[in-house]
Amino acid sequence: MNNVVKNRRFLAIGLLVALLVAGVGSYYASSHPDGLEYVAGKTGFIDTAKEPVDTGSPFADYGTKGVDDERLSGGIAGVAGVGLTLLIGGGLFWVLRRRTPHA
Amino acid sequence: MHVPDGFLDAPTSVATGVVAAAGVGIALRKARAELDDRTAPMAGLVAAFVFAGQMINFPVGAGTSGHLLGGALAAVLVGPWTGALCISVVLLVQGLFMADGGLTALGTNITLMGLAGVFVGYGAFRLVLLVLPRRLGSVPLAAALGALVSVPAVAAVFSLLFAVGGTADIAFGKVLVTMVGWHTVIGIGEAVITGLVVSAVVASRPDLVYGARGLAGRRPLLAEEVAA
Numbered sequence: 001m002n003n004v005v006k007n008r009r010f011l012a013i014g015l016l017v018a019l020l021v022a023g024v025g026s027y028y029a030s031s032h033p034d035g036l037e038y039v040a041g042k043t044g045f046i047d048t049a050k051e052p053v054d055t056g057s058p059f060a061d062y063g064t065k066g067v068d069d070e071r072l073s074g075g076i077a078g079v080a081g082v083g084l085t086l087l088i089g090g091g092l093f094w095v096l097r098r099r100t101p102h103a
Numbered sequence: 104m105h106v107p108d109g110f111l112d113a114p115t116s117v118a119t120g121v122v123a124a125a126g127v128g129i130a131l132r133k134a135r136a137e138l139d140d141r142t143a144p145m146a147g148l149v150a151a152f153v154f155a156g157q158m159i160n161f162p163v164g165a166g167t168s169g170h171l172l173g174g175a176l177a178a179v180l181v182g183p184w185t186g187a188l189c190i191s192v193v194l195l196v197q198g199l200f201m202a203d204g205g206l207t208a209l210g211t212n213i214t215l216m217g218l219a220g221v222f223v224g225y226g227a228f229r230l231v232l233l234v235l236p237r238r239l240g241s242v243p244l245a246a247a248l249g250a251l252v253s254v255p256a257v258a259a260v261f262s263l264l265f266a267v268g269g270t271a272d273i274a275f276g277k278v279l280v281t282m283v284g285w286h287t288v289i290g291i292g293e294a295v296i297t298g299l300v301v302s303a304v305v306a307s308r309p310d311l312v313y314g315a316r317g318l319a320g321r322r323p324l325l326a327e328e329v330a331a
Contacts, residue, residue: 022155045271050109060202090147
């Protein structure tokens with residue numbers, strides 16, 4: 001087994017874990033406000049938060065527009081987010097990398 | 104920890120936008136030294152993994168939750184400059200597509216989680232590594248401690264920004280103490296997740312872990328690697 005295959009397998013397993021966490025695991029996440037929201041509520045500045053700008057994305061608030069099933073709606077949004085992050089991040093890092101001659 | 108639109112006034116948001124743009128600009132140049140054919144795909148995966156990890160809010164008591172920030176994790180796995188870019192990409196995707204973190208607060212969020220979280224986490228990681236035995240097994244523990252420190256540090260930086268440009272008039276001490284207190288508890292979760300993930304990667308592919316460079320060479324080369 002050469003290094004290229006080993007790298008691919010490692011990346012595939014990592015991506016699978018990320019997709020499972022975002023697509024399935026996220027359903028079981030706590031829905032309590034996060035630390036900042038909680039502190040904002042407790043110390044009295046939560047009302048200064050403005051509604052987020054509608055960017056036209058179908059995945060606002062980690063749900064999928066038009067999908068009623070909560071588990072599916074959140075799962076699709078999670079998978080889409082992982083995909084978008086991988087695409088933008090991976091693309092950026094691939095462009096930035098130092099070109100090394102293949103051994 | 105995502106700051107929504109409205110918490111900070113316009114001048115402060117512009118200032119953090121300038122800081123974020125400068126930081127990302129430097130990172131874009133410095134990250135080249137950390138990225139090659141082998142580590143660039145790994146860095147893309149780390150960004151995707153941090154996005155996924157940030158979706159998992161864990162309860163920390165009193166009706167509050169926390170989630171991974173991922174700065175220390177990304178810095179240890181792929182290097183601090185690339186790590187800063189990973190978190191920035193995650194924040195960009197969250198702001199643009201998930202309505203998580205305000206768009207006018209994107210600079211604030213990048214400054215907090217993408218720069219402060221990453222560099223405090225990585226700095227603490229390096230400091231801890233200095234005092235631990237020089238072996239691979241020290242890397243996950245140092246990463247966890249870096250993660251632990253990074254979360255209250257980010258909370259403290261937010262409190263400072265809020266003191267300068269918060270749109271509500273609330274005593275600095277009150278915000279600081281409450282923010283740092285809760286985020287110290289959240290930091291424990293950050294430390295556990297970071298330690299577990301780094302230890303899994305160190306166990307399977309120590310050669311891909313930026314923070315383990317110089318420590319990974321002790322393993323004898325396998326015959327197939329010598330042949331390759």
